[in-house]
Each structure stands twice: as structure tokens, then as C-alpha cells.
Amino acid sequence: MDSIINKNSKYYLSKFFYHCCFHLTRKSSLYAIVSCFLLFLLAYNSSTVFYIQVPVPANSSPENSIFSTENLAGKSRKLVSLSSSVIYALKEEPPLEKSNTHLSISHKNPNLMGFTYNSVVYHPRRREKKKSLVKVYHSGVKINEFSMRMKEFFGSKSTNSSCKFRFFMTWISSIESFGEREQFSVESLFKAHPNGCLVIMSTSMDSPIGMQVLNPFLEKGLRVTAISPDYYYLFKNTIAQAWIYSLMKGNVDPGEVSLGQNLSNLLRLGLLYKFGGIYLDTDVIVLKSFRKLRNVIGAQTIDVETRNWSRLNNAVMIFDKGHPLLYKFIEEFALTFDGNKWGHNGPYLVSRVVARVSGRDGYNFTVLPPMAFYPVDWNRIGSLFLGPRNETHSRWLLLKLRKIQSESLAVHLWNKQSRGLEVEEGSIVQHIISDCCVFCNSYSSKL
Ligand SMILES: *[C@@H]1O[C@H](CO)[C@@H](O)[C@H](O)[C@H]1NC(C)=O
Ligand SMILES: *[C@@H]1O[C@H](CO)[C@@H](O)[C@H](O)[C@H]1NC(C)=O
């Protein structure tokens, strides 16, 4: 990073030197040349001071174009067959106490420890990291680099094959924990979308070892990459910019694992808002192409009596860039963040906001029924991993499998509940694996 800063500043300095001397020498004064040279030396030596004032090249503010809402002009297709039974309404329930504890203690990654936004204790060891991040932000160089990498990966119109589908995943965890399940999630995505492009937003995966993990996909010509997130760039000019700043003041490095899920909840919103596309959790198995979907979020549960949805989930989201609902989500996150309540900043957040805006003008989106992405709720997910026990059960499994295969676009595996479960012979998940694999012989019974 420093070398880039220096390159930039040296570039401007040499330009300055050139102009200065060119004009002065025309007046043909030896004195002017000498003094100019001395000035240059002085400036060069103190370039660390100078670079702060160096103007950032004009093309480094792509956010102007990215914030445009050109895609918004309402052309979003209604998914009649899937969405007809869903009516927007919300019955917000307090988080279940039982699931609450159950969910939060099952973090496998020891790094995913708690973070309480309002009571962060000052941590001197982190000071250095924080400082360097702030510097990087002000220099403007990192911002540029991030957006350049994104642009380069997605391809402009001039490149050979611009991406047909833009997929995003986030991985705010260690590289070792990016295991078979996560890799299979990527496989299934490409099986259904061979022309898709996937960016895994991740600091740990954005490394040589991370690229090794992704290499089998690259060798097959599939387009996947890992890029470290730039929170400042993503949330610039949104209300969450202040939130990110407070985070910094609280001495919490946004690149670090401690914020885990919470940051991932915000990151996915920023990614879709800035770039538009499809966000997927890394425990979502894709069954079918998403090509017909536009501005879509999925219901996790419905009220059996009214058939209205009772909870949405944010594990799968498809939105045009700059969609106003995304802006509302980001706003809600920044205004109501509560690091102590499970789900508050994720699934409950999207439920709250959608309930509030539904029926209002200017929000064009579709809520798909649970069968679309969440055919089995988290407390039943184990049933997908079981092999047939007896004839009745075997028949039930087959019916369930057929239903999922015909009606679902994806299956959320609810990692926290199902991680570590064995994929039994003849189970629904085993059938899904053989349907959706790309490499197709590398998966053992443990997904
Ligand atoms: C919303 O989407 C519908 C269906 O695609 C379309 O007919 C309508 O014009 C859109 N409305 C707005 C405000 O964009
Ligand atoms: C659910 O849907 C019905 C129409 O089917 C509607 O009248 C009602 O207001 C909706 N909301 C709730 C919370 O029941």
C-alpha cells in the first residue's frame, strides 16, 4: 500500500517539477532552475507529508456511477407461480429463548466471539491496526483498488464475457473453516449457473491459500474469486458510514472475526446495494437457475392460517443495485444495531423493514414462499440428513425429495443446526449432492 501511495505522490511531484521547471526555464534563468531543483528535492524528501494533499486521480470516484439507480425503473417480473400465495404482513415474535441460546453457543469458530457494540472495551493492541486502516481510507488508494478489482472481475462490456449473474458470498472467518460444505455451496451455484461470476468477500480467502481452495473451480473455467471487503467504500454516502466510523472509534477492526455474523449481515446489504446481484449464504445449496428472479427475498415461515409470511430470511437475496429496499435495510441496521440479540440485525431486520414498507409506493420486490429457498425450517433440518428407516419413512423421503426438486430453487442448510450431521445413505441431502455437484466424487458422508 505504501508503495502505491509513494508511486502516486512521486508521480505528482515529478509532474509538478516538470511544470515548474518548464515555465521557469523559458524565462531562461539559471537561478530559477537551481531553486526549482532544490524545491523538488525538498518536496521529494517530505513526500509522506505531501501525499495527503495529492489530488486523487479523477477516475477514482466510481461511487457516483455505482449509486445510480438506472436499473430501478420498475420492470421487475412478478413470479406468479411462486409468490401468489404470499401476502406481505408481519407478526413479529420475540426471538425464542430456547433457540437463542442454542444458536449462539454452537459457533464452531472460537474467533466468532461476542461483540457488544455499546460497550467495547478499549484494546490497546488493536490501536496500530486501526490507525493503518484509517490512513488507508484517507489516502483513497484502497478504495480505488477495491472497486478496480470488482470491476475487473465482473468485466466491462469490452471484455470477452461479462458476467451473466453476479453472485456474492461473505466469509468473515478463518480459511481453515471454509470447508467441504462451503465448497459444495459454490459447486451447486456453478452447476446451476455455469456463466455466473462469484465474488467471495473475505479477507482470509483473499490470499494464496484461499486461491488454492478456489483453484479447482478456476481450472474448470468457472469464474470465482475472493476479494477483501472495503467497508468504507461500500457504505460511503449511506447512513451506515457513521456506523462503520463508530465501529472504528470503538477500536474494533471491521476485518476481524469478532463481529462475524453481524458484519456479514451488513456486508451483504452493501454489496447488493453497490453492485446488484445475488447474495447467498455459504450454507445454501442451489438447485435451479435464478435467471427469472429479480428483486426477491424469501420467507422462512408462513402463518398456517392466514398464509401470510411470518418471518423472512436474508440468506438468499436478489436485488438490483441501488434498490430502495436495500437502502432501508442498511438504514435499519445502522439505526437499530443490537449486538446482543441473535438475529436482530439479520433475519428479523429484513422482516421488520419489509413489514413496514409493504404496500408503499416505490418498493418493487417479491417475497417468495418458504419452499423457494427454505423448504425445511431450521428445527427440522436434521430430517434431510437421515436415510430411510422403514418403508413408510422411505416413501415420505421420496415425496419430500420430489417436492424439493420440483418447487425449490435452493435449500438453506442452517449451518448452526446441521453442521457436523452425517449425510446418511439414501438421505435427501445425499440425493441433492449428486444432483448438484460439479466434481461429483469428492464428497464423503460428511458435508
Ligand atoms: C413494479 O413491478 C411491476 C411488475 O413487474 C411493474 O408492472 C411496475 O411498473 C413496477 N412498479 C414500479 C413503481 O416500478
Ligand atoms: C394476512 O392476510 C390477510 C388476507 O389474506 C389480511 O387480511 C391480513 O391483514 C394479513 N395480515 C395478518 C397479520 O393477518
Ligand SMILES: *[C@@H]1O[C@H](CO)[C@@H](O)[C@H](O)[C@H]1NC(C)=O
Ligand atoms: C452479533 O454480535 C453479538 C455480540 O458479539 C453476538 O452475540 C451475536 O450472536 C451476533 N449476531 C449474530 C447473528 O451472530
Ligand SMILES: *[C@@H]1O[C@H](CO)[C@@H](O)[C@H](O)[C@H]1NC(C)=O
Ligand atoms: C475470448 O474468448 C475466446 C473464446 O472463448 C477465447 O479464445 C479468447 O482467448 C478470449 N479473449 C480474451 C481477450 O479473453
Ligand SMILES: *[C@@H]1O[C@H](CO)[C@@H](O)[C@H](O)[C@H]1NC(C)=O
Ligand atoms: C418408521 O420410521 C420413522 C422414523 O424413524 C418412525 O417415526 C416410524 O414410527 C417408523 N414406522 C414404522 C411403521 O416402523
